[in-house]
Amino acid sequence: QVQLVESGGGLVQAGGSLRLSCAASGRTSSISAMAWFRRAPGKEREFVAFINRSGSSTIYTDSVKGRFTISKDSAKNTVYLQMNSLKPEDTAVYYCAAGGRGYSRSEIAYDYWGQGTQVTVSS
Numbered sequence: 001q002v003q004l005v006e007s008g009g010g011l012v013q014a015g016g017s018l019r020l021s022c023a024a025s026g027r028t029s030s031i032s033a034m035a036w037f038r039r040a041p042g043k044e045r046e047f048v049a050f051i052n053r054s055g056s057s058t059i060y061t062d063s064v065k066g067r068f069t070i071s072k073d074s075a076k077n078t079v080y081l082q083m084n085s086l087k088p089e090d091t092a093v094y095y096c097a098a099g100g101r102g103y104s105r106s107e108i109a110y111d112y113w114g115q116g117t118q119v120t121v122s123s
Contacts, residue, residue, distance in 0.1 A: 002026040002112040004096045009117030012086055016121070020081040022096030022114055031098045034079045035110060036070065038092035038119075045095065047105040051079060059103060064090075086121045093118050 008020040024031065032053045039045040049070040050059040058070050069082040079096065094117050097110035104110070 002028060002031060002098055004098060004112055004114035006094065006096045006114040006117040009094060009119045011120045011122065014086060014088055014121055014123050016086050017082070017084045018086065018119060020083070020094055020096075020117060020119070022079045022081075024077040024079070024098060028077050030100050031112075032100050033098070033102050033104070033110070034072065035097045035099075035104075036079075036081045037095045037097055037107065038090075039095070039116075040089070040092040043092075045107060048094070049081060050103055050105070052103065057103070059105075061105075083119070086119075088121045088123045091119060091121050 003025045005023045012018055035050045036048040037045050038048050047061055049068055051070045051072055055072045067085045072079045096114040098112040099110035101109045
């Protein structure tokens with residue numbers, strides 16, 4: 001089993017920045033892919049960003065390209081999501097996910113999920 005704990009959410013004004021963290025514990029050797037998803041009010045959960053085990057490959061959804069950066073610290077088993085130039089439409093609960101199937105934008109490819117952290121961007 002793998003446990004994921006997110007932190008770093010909060011309230012920020014449009015144009016501001018936040019950094020989310022996701023700390024993994026347990027059988028982390030089984031993880032080959034980690035990702036961030038988000039669920040905005042009244043919407044389905046959507047893919048935001050992906051990073052592979054080595055950190056050499058990252059993929060983003062179009063709406064966050066150039067503003068968000070996913071990275072990892074393997075020594076700490078932690079993945080980060082640096083969010084800059086935040087917009088009100090980025091308001092959502094952000095979830096960290098981990099899995100062993102490699103890259104995917106689909107929720108079903110990820111076996112482990114964090115509890116979510118709220119990000120609210122005011123206009």
